[in-house]
Amino acid sequence: MSAAAAPTTAHEETVHGAGHAHPGDGKYVQIAIILGVITAAEVATYYVDLGVALIPILMVMMVVKFGIVAGFFMHLKFDTPLFRRLFVAGIVLAVAVYLAFLASMQYFGNDTTSEINRHSLGVPTTELT
């Protein structure tokens, strides 16, 4: 570890250097405006009939907003990759595990054979609406 042996100067650089890499206030305001515009577009979808495209469009906008806040406001774009890895590990794991979970709970459509299985076990499967 070079960092370990490095004298105070190097260490000060890490502290202050990180500050310089961050964007300025003007940039932050611009980013916020972009976020605001995307939000407006998101809300607009509520009033427009987009059919099947609705969900993909909303998901893309959501991911973009997420990325912008995490990348710029949370400085992931500028900070050490370690932080990104920690956070992305959590996100990827959460998405993968919960998608698998929802899939096995038949959230994305019925696995018909399992309905039969569960009927035979006496587990209620009625869709109640």
Next chain:
Amino acid sequence: MSATTEDTELVHAPTAHTEGHHTSTGVSNEKMGMWAFLGSECLLFGGLISTFLLLRGKGVVRGPQVKDLYDIPFTSVSSFVLLMSSLTMVLALSAVQRGLHRRARVWLLATALFGLVFVSGQVYEFTTFYKEGLGFSTNLQSSAFYVLTGFHGVHVTIGILMLISLFFMSLRGNLPTEKSETVEIIGLYWHFVDVVWILIFTVVYLIQ
């Protein structure tokens, strides 16, 4: 005490102590700890969101459906307010880093206020829903909806408490530029809570 005054001075020079101790990776323990915690929170909110999705898909036995009660314009405004609180948060951090403490306090307070507006909006939403016949126990959806959004609201409230603490620390002179990392770490938490709301707003409110 074996140490001479000179030693002590060196050891206690503010930069050597207050921020970024020398560590194996060069980043501070606190910040890494916060990121690890946020990674963990992903699984927490992921679980609550999936539960909501699943239970919403099951329909209701009695009472109204949550989606019939949404007031999208209202929620859009409060979502926007929360989003902008992320801007004020990052501006507060930038001010602290540059030593502009008065300005930092303004932004900190603004962030806390935006958060408060959001939480009040949520309280208003909950009461409205309740009046329209959607209690916590009414049906599957209502339980899931209140737990998910309420849990997020609790996160925001904790954030507000921390922001107010920062404000008073700054007021009492306990938040010098060397300690800007404290603001940054609490900022991370705050942005995360905002990011979770970006998900909730889309997945819970807009996609029905």
Next chain:
Amino acid sequence: MAAIDGPLELTAGDEIQVRNPLGTFRRPTATTGWRSWFTTVDHKKIGIMYGASALVFLAIGGLEALLIRAQLAQPNGQVLSPEAYNQAFTMHGTTMVFFVIMPLLAAFSNYLIPLQIGARDVAFPRLNALSFWIFIGAGLFVYSGVLMGHIPDNGWFNYAPNSGLSYSPGHGIDFWDFGLQIAGIASLVGAVNLIVTCLNMRAPGMTLMRMPIFTWMALVSQFLLLFAIPVITVALFLLMFDRLFGGNFFVVDQGADPLLWQHMFWIFGHPEVYILILPAFGIISEVIPVFARKPLFGYPFMVFSGIAIGFMGWGVWAHHMFASGAGPVTVAAFSLSTMFIAVPTGVKIFNWIGTLWGGKLRFTAAMMFAVALVSQFTIGGLSGVTHSVAPADTQQTDTYYIVAHFHYVLFGGSLFGIFAGFYFYWPKIFGRFLSERLGKLHFWLWFIGFNLTFGPMHILGLQGQPRRTSTYAAGMGWDLMNLLSTIGSFIIAIGFLVFIYNVVASRKNVLDNPDPWDARTLEWGTASPPPAHNYDVEPSATHLDEWWHRKYETDDRGKLRRRDKIEYLSDPNFDASSVHLPSPSYWPIIVAAGLPLVAYGLIFTYWLAALGGLLVVGGLFGWGFEPSVDPDAGHGHDDAPGHAPSPEPEPVAVGAGAEES
């Protein structure tokens, strides 16, 4: 020196109230005596406390197991009523998983990680104390429920809808639910702390691939905890709402699906299995090379197979649910992934065998426990592979075959590994030997008792004896095996008593050499027991198995020989007053005390919850305004200027530490 020289308009005076937060009481200073244990932030003391309290819980959980076995010794047993039987196996499982194996592993992780990576303490010493006290609070909370007669009786997995109010009235499940939520906070805090410690507190030269294997395995398991605890927290949280606030999450009348709980529980539950076993793997991976006098065979493979297990452990949970009607696609997918996870586990087993192969084996008690782990875990692993075959699993589900399987991995695996660790590290931790003679007696009693208890269960299970059933009729052909099993369980109990006696008797066996096993990793280079500051000077690492390389060199002809002079990493004459250590604190135990109060309050009366909440919030504020290193404590510094001191954690979130001499 002024407390803070910030460029501020409103500079407070020198002595802001930071010294005495809230002005309530003075900061603790004791480092010896009983009081020091309550306020300590020393990772070694915390590790010892984890170990000691977990052994108490082990005795309790063991007694519950004996009750179960006594009931099942003969057909139509009369020892326990069916209700009491349900309570006994529920508390046995809950205790053993959450209050025995997890804290025992936490004990080793806390004690060893900073030592192994050459640090003075963990990254956040006060958070470390907080985790411990929260864990204690959780354990006492659950057992306080037992004493009040609120005993959970729905199994450690607590399936819905049986856990709901309509089937489980009374507060037993509530105590279980809150107890695990609180314990989860402890694990989560501990995980964040130890992850940061492993990544950030390593001594110079201690690269990731030079970290001792135990630290590696503990790191992987802390990551698993970090990501698994929130999942169970969600499930427990939903159950709490169902039971106390009229939620509908698991109410079938409302259309709820009981599988929701099963999924949530096992998404946590399967990584949990690896949380329980990986550090034990780590322990024996330290023990075996020392007593085989060979380096660990395939260290990188050991590391990466551990990481692979950590990853794959997330993709196998539904194999606990093959009989629940999860659907053919789900079953097929999870069946495959479960078969695959046997691969990295097999890699580990081959590596241990490779380490033993051709080694100069010394069969100490520690080594015997370690080798027993390898063989017993292999048996448990193989029966595990049979579960992955879904049709076979449907036959095995809810029979004693399953009980046999997970006891072979958790008892024959984890617990044997942990006891290998006890015999191996006892001299390190206490400066006393456990008697080898008694240790071997303990080993044989456990080895025989364990296999006698759980071996026959394979057969019982395949013959169809259902688990979680309080009795069985005569003439089923189960009598003999059950009796053998019960006899085995009492042999295990005798073995535990031998261990306790060994511990008590060890006071006299004082060590004359801090490195009695001629071990390989850094922690053996300091004194035994280590001084509070661990190492006089922060060590630096140039090799994997750093300490070994400091002791041995190769001569001109390439032969290994012991160096003439070995420098230990701590000297009894060292002036420790010059070392900068985090100061003890009252706040962790105060904050921790608030959580069970909140839980009692939510169950019985909200006033108590408010009180507990105040304690937690107030405690956290007091904590935030208390510098981690007491400015009043005398200290100088031994390190060269610019060479910053090792572990000086900061207050967690809202930190306002005034630094002055």
